[in-house]
Amino acid sequence: MGESKLAILEGLLFAAGEEGMHKKQLSEILEIRENEVEELLEDWKEELQNPGRGIRLMESRGTYSLTTKPEYAAVYKRWGYKKNHTRLSQASLESLAIIAYRQPITRVEVDYIRGVKSDQALQTLAERQLVEEAGRKETVGRPILYRTTEHFLTYFGLQSLEDLPELKEAFQEDYSAAENFFDSLEEG
Amino acid sequence: MSVKSEYHIKVEGFEGPMDLLLHLIQRLEIDIHDIPVAEITDQYMEYIHTMNELELDIASEYLVMAATLLAMKSSTLLPEEPVDPEELESEExxxxxxxxxxxxxxxxxYAAGQLKDREAEDNEVYSRPPVSIEEGAGDDQQATVFDMIEALQRMFNKTGSPSPEVETGVKRDEMPIKRTMDHILQKIQQSPSGITFEKLFSARTRTEMVNTFLALLELVKDKQVLCRQDEHFEDLYIFKQGDNHGRE
Known part of the structure; x- marks a missing residue:
């Protein structure tokens, strides 16, 4: 009997929904090795990249789940599935970027990179479930470590953490807001 | 408090001293690898003074950076002593x-800017809650009141009905339901794998049985305990609600 591992896998992940399944779990159910699971998933991921397909495979710390595709986010929103979120502030975005690339990281370390306190931003990020606690750092005071969540991936439509763009040196700054502020001071 | 935060928002064009410094470096078209300390310090101080004159609430971080810059500037202004090259190298x-x-x-x-773009582009993806595949699992398997009554009957069949002769006189409120509930919870706590229905009915007086039964119903209603029966006519098991028993 031609039992298709891929078909089982597809069904499993469909049923698991947002909770997804860890590759270890999958390997147990399918009775194949973990690296074989990975191969299957990799092939499938490619197949789903076909523009004619509407779902995508997401990976978060070894757990795979199916999501819609980011390019149609607006359509699903219009349908009324989700309402628009308030956009994140610059402080939150900076803190989130630091956590995303340097996780797990403590608040003090985020503060140091930004040169300002980030507690407010971190609180917002935690409330919006974009970051979560990830244990304690084994140093003086055992500060809380933070990492990004699975929701961070879905919110930004990332397929996995590896999907984050490379941390680059070069960039174009936009200080128009700040410039306008100081210009208006000089005028007044 | 509100006034303060209002002022603070006005200077939000910059995210902090680092951001202000980056801005100055770009505006002065300075190579970040070769910062003219005196110039950048003067420019930085100018911004601080402007903010100060306007009585804006300057975050302490800006002042810390100002102090750092001034210290750096003063050290560069000191006449350079001829030092031996080895020492020079070790000095950072x-x-x-x-x-x-x-x-x-x-x-x-820059990375934050990229995230911001992604957010603005509306890239969010969606999923949905998992389906419950296990048939008869979870809520479906919860025993009904009738199952509980049947269990009680089976118990009576085995052990005989409660003996009314034990009851003498009127004992009002001897076992208030609340106390029985606590008692049941305590018992369940001790056996995380669940406790059989029969084990809860230790004593055999009618009052006590009624009491226990009512307390159990109350607990089920409050969702503090879960009553489960895997097969019809099998033993009923009482679990503490919220424990993972047999699910997933």
Missing amino acids: DPREELMERLKEYRKFK
């Missing part, structure tokens, strides 16, 4: 640390 350029921090911050500022 005070600009080095600042430069590294600025470069590091700039990277994340």
Whole structure:
């Protein structure tokens, strides 16, 4: 009997929904090795990249789940599935970027990179479930470590953490807001 | 408090001293690897003074950076003593640390911008709650009141009905339901794998049985305990609600 591992896998992940399944779990159910699971998933991921397909495979710390595709986010929103979120502030975005690339990281370390306190931003990020606690750092005071969540991936439509763009040196700054502020001071 | 935060928002054009410094470096078209300390310090102080004159609430971080810059500037103004080259090498350029921090911050500022773009582009993806495949699992398997009554009957069949002769006189409120509930919870706590229905009915007086039964119903209603029966006519098991028993 031609039992298709891929078909089982597809069904499993469909049923698991947002909770997804860890590759270890999958390997147990399918009775194949973990690296074989990975191969299957990799092939499938490619197949789903076909523009004619509407779902995508997401990976978060070894757990795979199916999501819609980011390019149609607006359509699903219009349908009324989700309402628009308030956009994140610059402080939150900076803190989130630091956590995303340097996780797990403590608040003090985020503060140091930004040169300002980030507690407010971190609180917002935690409330919006974009970051979560990830244990304690084994140093003086055992500060809380933070990492990004699975929701961070879905919110930004990332397929996995590896999907984050490379941390680059070069960039174009936009200080128009700040410039306008100081210009208006000089005028007044 | 509200006035203060209002002022603070006005200078939100900058995210902090690092951001202000980056701005100055770009405006002055300075190479970040070779920062003219005197110039950048003067410019920085100018901004601080402007903010100060306007009585804006300057975050302490800006002042800390100002102090750092001034210290760096004064050290560069000191006449350079001829030092032996080995010592010179070990002495670190005070600009080095600042430069590294600025470069590091700039990277994340850029990354934050990319996230912002992604957010604006509306890239969110959606999923949905998992389906419950296990048939008869969970809520479906919860025993009904009738199952509980049947269990009680089976118990009576085995052990005989409660003996009314034990009851003498009127004992009102001897076992208030609340106390029985606590008692049941305690018992369940001791056996995380669940406890059989029969074990809860230790004593055999009618009052006590009624009491226990009512307390159990109350607990089920409050969702504090879960009553389960895997097969019809099998033993009923009582679990503490919220424990993972047999699910997933």
